[in-house]
Amino acid sequence: xxxxxxxxxxxxxxxxxxxxxxxxxxxxxxxxxxxxxxxxxxxxxxxxxxxxxxxxxxxxxxxxxxxxxxxxxxxxxxxxxxxxxxxxxxxxxxxxxxxxxxxxxxxxxxxxxxxxxxxxxxxxxxxxxxxxxxxxxxxxxxxxxxxxxxxxxxxxxxxxxxxxxxxxxxxxxxxxxxxxxxxxxxxxxxxxxxxxxxxxxxxxxxxxxxxxxxxxxxxxxxxxxxxxxxxxxxxxxxxxxxxxxxxxxxxxxxxxxxxxxxxxxxxxxxxxxxxxxxxxxxxxxxxxxxxxxxxxxxxxxxxxxxxxxxxxxxxxxxxxxxxxxxxxxxxxxxxxxxxxxxxxxxxxxxxxxxxxxxxxxxxxxxxxxxxxxxxxxxxxxxxxxxxxxxxxxxxxxxxxxxxxxxxxxxxxxxxxxxxxxxxxxxxxxxxxxxxxxxxxxxxxxxxxxxxxxxxxxxxxxxxxxxxxxxxxxxxxxxxxxxxxxxxxxxxxxxxxxxxxxxxxxxxxxxxxxxxxxxxxxxxxxxxxxxxxxxxxxxxxxxxxxxxxxxxxxxxxxxxxxxxxxxxxxxxxxxxxxxxxxxxxxxxxxxxxxxxxxxxxxxxxxxxxxxxxxxxxxxxxxxxxxxx
Numbered sequence: 372x373x374x375x376x377x378x379x380x381x382x383x384x385x386x387x388x389x390x391x392x393x394x395x396x397x398x399x400x401x402x403x404x405x406x407x408x409x410x411x412x413x414x415x416x417x418x419x420x421x422x423x424x425x426x427x428x429x430x431x432x433x434x435x436x437x438x439x440x441x442x443x444x445x446x447x448x449x450x451x452x453x454x455x456x457x458x459x460x461x462x463x464x465x466x467x468x469x470x471x472x473x474x475x476x477x478x479x480x481x482x483x484x485x486x487x488x489x490x491x492x493x494x495x496x497x498x499x500x501x502x503x504x505x506x507x508x509x510x511x512x513x514x515x516x517x518x519x520x521x522x523x524x525x526x527x528x529x530x531x532x533x534x535x536x537x538x539x540x541x542x543x544x545x546x547x548x549x550x551x552x553x554x555x556x557x558x559x560x561x562x563x564x565x566x567x568x569x570x571x572x573x574x575x576x577x578x579x580x581x582x583x584x585x586x587x588x589x590x591x592x593x594x595x596x597x598x599x600x601x602x603x604x605x606x607x608x609x610x611x612x613x614x615x616x617x618x619x620x621x622x623x624x625x626x627x628x629x630x631x632x633x634x635x636x637x638x639x640x641x642x643x644x645x646x647x648x649x650x651x652x653x654x655x656x657x658x659x660x661x662x663x664x665x666x667x668x669x670x671x672x673x674x675x676x677x678x679x680x681x682x683x684x685x686x687x688x689x690x691x692x693x694x695x696x697x698x699x700x701x702x703x704x705x706x707x708x709x710x711x712x713x714x715x716x717x718x719x720x721x722x723x724x725x726x727x728x729x730x731x732x733x734x735x736x737x738x739x740x741x742x743x744x745x746x747x748x749x750x751x752x753x754x755x756x757x758x759x760x761x762x763x764x765x766x767x768x769x770x771x772x773x774x775x776x777x778x779x780x781x782x783x784x785x786x787x788x789x790x791x792x793x794x795x796x797x798x799x800x801x802x803x804x805x806x807x808x809x810x811x812x813x814x815x816x817x818x819x820x821x822x823x824x825x826x827x828x829x830x831x832x833x834x835x836x837x838x839x840x841x842x843x844x845x846x847x848x849x850x851x852x853x854x855x856x857x858x859x860x861x862x863x864x865x866x867x868x869x870x871x872x873x874x875x876x877x878x879x880x881x882x883x884x885x886x887x888x889x890x891x892x893x894x895x896x897x898x899x900x901x902x903x904x905x906x907x908x909x910x911x912x913x914x915x916x917x918x919x920x921x922x923x924x925x926x927x928x929x930x931x932x933x934x935x936x937x938x939x940x941x942x943x944x945x946x947x948x949x950x951x952x953x954x955x956x957x958x959x960x961x962x963x964x965x966x967x968x969x970x971x972x973x974x975x976x977x978x979x980x981x982x983x984x985x986x987x988x989x990x991x992x993x994x995x996x997x998x
Contacts, residue, residue, distance in 0.1 A: 379438065380405030380537040380865075381450040383423035383503055385512045387531040387590045390422060398422045401534075401541035407706075408452065408537060408865045412437060416448050421505045421512065425450040428731070428868055442482035443471065446507035449485070451478045452537050453500030453522045454872065456627040461495060478502075485513075493584060493597055497627070497878065501579075503535060512587040518598045519738070519876045520568075520581025520853030523861060527576045531590045539708040542576055543989070549575055550990060557710075557952060557982075558821045564712030564806045564978055567827050567854045569594075572709040572985075581853045598878070600848055602841040606886045613887055617880070618905050624877035625651040628734060636661055636730035638722060638871075639687070640922060641675025643899060643906050643915055644736030644745070648874055650909035652734060653683040660685040661726045661733070663692055663718040667925035672917075679914050690725040692718045692924070697937060704981070704988040706866040711985075712806060712978040713855050714924040719863040727867035737856055738875030741848045742884050743902040744840060744892035748803055752843055753895065755799055800843060801828045804851065806978055814957040815979075840889040848881075926973030930965055938962055938976055941983045948986030949979060 382401040384394050395417060402413050405426045415424025416439045425438035439448040455461070458477035461484065465472060470483045477498070484492035485504055490513060499521035504513040514535055516524050526535040527542050536542050543550065553574040556566045568578035579585055582598040608616070625648060629635055637652065639645050639660040652658055660680045664673035673689050680687035703716055726733055740746050802808075807815065812822040828850060835845035864871040874880075884892075884901070891901045906915045930938065942949055943959050958979055965972040 379428055379450075379452050380408030380426040380541075381424070381438075381452045381501065381503055382536040382541050383421065383450070383505070383512075383534070385421040385505065385533045385587055387420065387510070389419055390417060395422055397545060398424055400544050401536055402426050404541045404544060405537055407868055410868050414438060418446075418505075418507050420510050421507070423448060423450050423503055423505050425452075428870065438478055440474070440479045440482055442479070442486045444486060444508070447482055447485060448505045448507070449478055449482045449502065451481060451500055451502040452524075453498060453502070453517065454870070455480065455496050455498040455500065456630065456877075457497040459630070490584060490586070499872070499876070501537060509588070512585075514579055514585040514587075515597075516579045516581055516583055518582045518600075518878045519848070519857065519881070521857050521861065521873065521876060523858070524579040525571060525576055526579060526585065528587075528592055529575075533587050533592070539571055539573070539576060540989075543573075549573075551575060552952065552990070554819070554821055554952075555824065558812065558816060558819075558824050559827055560710050560712065560982065561807045561812050561815060561822075561978065562805045562824070563827070563850075563854070564974075565854045565858060566709050567850060581849075600845065600878075600881055600885050602836045602845060602885045604886065605888055606883070608887075610891070613891060614901065614904050614908075617884060617887075617901060618908070620877070620880040620883055621647070621874060621905070622651050624874040624880050625734070626655065627877070628872040628874050629656050631732050633731040634659070634729070635732045635734065636726055637685075637734045638662070638726070638736070639676045639680060639685075640736065641672040641677075641679055641917065642736065643902060643917075644739030644875065645676075645734075646679045646736075646914060647739070647902065647906045647909060648734050648736055649679060649683055649685070650906070651874075653685070658685050658734075659688065659729055661688045661722060661729075662690075663722045663725075663922075664689050665692055665718075665925060667928055670923065670925045675914075675917055679910070682910060682914060688725060688729070690721060692721050697933065700937075700980075700984055701988065702866070704984040707858070707862045707985070708989065709985065710982040711858065711862075712974075712981050713859055714926050714974065714977050715922045716859045716863060717924045718922060719859055720866065723864045723867045723869050727869045731868070732870045732872060733864070735860060735871050735873050736875065737860055737871075737873040738852065738881075739899070739902060741844060741852045742875050742881055743899045744844060744889075745899045745902075746847070747898070749840055749843055749893045749898060750895070752796070752800065752803070753840065753893065756796055796842075797829060797832045798825070800832065800846065801825050804828060807975055811957070811961075811975070815953045817954050840893045841885070844885070844889075844892070924977075926977050927965070927971050928973075930962070930973050930976050934980075935962060935966060935976075938980050941987075942979050947983060948990060949983050953979070953982075 384398055398415055402424045409426030409428045412427040414437055415422055423439055439450045441448050455477035458480050461480045465483045472479055484495050493515050500517045501522035501524035502515050523537055525539045525542055534542050534545055542548055551574040553570055556570045556572050560566050566572050568580040571578050582596055583594055584597050585594045635656055636659040637649055639662045662673055662676035665671040699720055816822040831846050831850050835842045860871050961972050961975055964970040
């Protein structure tokens, strides 16, 4: 077989007992369910023990880029969802070493690298990917996911059989797969607004974590992590040296991601991250830029985005998101496959929809905050950390004194801060990242002990650097980034057959920046210090020095408008799916307090509405069975 391919959806079945005719039909249906990820072509290959296939979205090597693809040994077949950005250099090296390649694309190089290096092939890849290799001679399946987790990969093992797919919906087509809700995953969702790997919302289906390689050999499954983002030892370089080296790595990352045989655009928020990517890309490509606007004050950055677009001379498209976005909500549930509580999925989905008719590839600013320290919570945590050497009672006194000095009556925010100051630094971070507080989770989950679960983020922190801002950067890069931000971007863009590329998530750039001193990224009164210096060298200060607005939807206002009625009609309905799992009385009280103006519960209301929309889409009576 010949050629290579581009962004797509992949799926497959491997079995020690021998492939059955119904497996080929099942795989065909699985691939059809992924048509939005690859509308251009569908192909599969099979032998006695496995069938793997792909849906193709053609971006590079448009004529000969079909999947699956093999190397010299046609028993080794590869499918890939993603892009290997250094495929040109890898291809040239393979040719020098005597390999014969039949395409100009990126997936074919994976087959040859596996022939030469075995499972170590993955260390040679620079890109975003979820891939599968079927080694027919050894009857061995290899699954791998990129370092930061840009591309998803679900899998299920049942006896001597293993299924995998880019999206959960494809595995659910297997009639032998039960739809039992994982209650631990539900508790994690209520706390973090997403279901973190390796769990999925269904007890019998798992997600392969980022930077992981799964092997299925003789019916046995092994999973190993092949890469960690190391923050030590620290690089001993001057401020000028680190600025120049970082700029060069970032410029290279942008240049690699401009490789395409189809038009490329850019999601432009007007913030520092996407503006910096545009500054580096504008000189080497004729980019179109796209942004989302809101009517609500405090959420709209469209004027900033327009100013940046004018400065760099791009063709700019702007779309306003209003409450008529209600029509989008069922589509979100259909494409995300799992409950997802980040409201910025709404504008991201609409932005992708507006962009898709014009380009097939977009650059994004994803990862800038996690690599360079952009979130306000980093400064808050630095302030809290400075109090850690004090006894707990003194720390609480500091928080109370702060409130009194401000002349305020006690509030929920003050109480939460006083609790955080009295806790360990790790629990402070867990509380900071929690959407629904412990008390609310207990009420929603009807005092199920699973509501008290903090294990997920505490486990992430246990594998993070011990001290300083690196601890939070590492934790975010291994939790919030892959499980929230990258899930949102992948599902929203691929729903519209649009590929999103993120230069800040180039692993070589990430490795270099991680080893820089923490105060090069975050210090008292300043976030993203190094990136700010770089941005100021690329564009006028007025385009850089803007307040950070984020990309959330104006939920508080929306729920006091028409969205509150939608919540009442769905979440509080007698036939609501949530009633089987959550306390509806508590859910009603959250809405009542919000409408009365005694609380700003928009995010929590969206969390529950998103779960109900998902459950109606994916479960029906099947969710009555709970693991």
